[in-house]
Amino acid sequence: MIRLTPTEKQLIGQRAKNAGLKPSEWFRRAAKSARVFPRFTPEESGWFRMLSGMANNLNQLTHLAHVEGLPTLALKCQALIRQIEELLTKISSHDG
Incomplete structure (x- = not known):
């Protein structure tokens, strides 16, 4: 189960329709190929x-x-x- 705003639901519905898919199938495919970026670590936040x-x-x-x-x-x-x-060097070298 996932909660969506009405706007998000409409957007996904339209994209699914354009792709010739049901919204649930479009969402599953999109979730599999999505790229998620992690939040900063506590060390990076510090x-x-x-x-x-x-x-x-x-x-x-x-x-x-x-x-x-x-x-x-x-x-x-x-x-x-x-x-x-020095701190900027540490941050940029950690960003690998």
């Missing part, structure tokens, strides 16, 4: 939370740089950018 926090920190440092001048914050910005690059 990486994205870390990246979001780093982006927030970078935004705050950028604001301070405008107020106090960039030279005073250059080292902090460079260190944070390195951390972000």
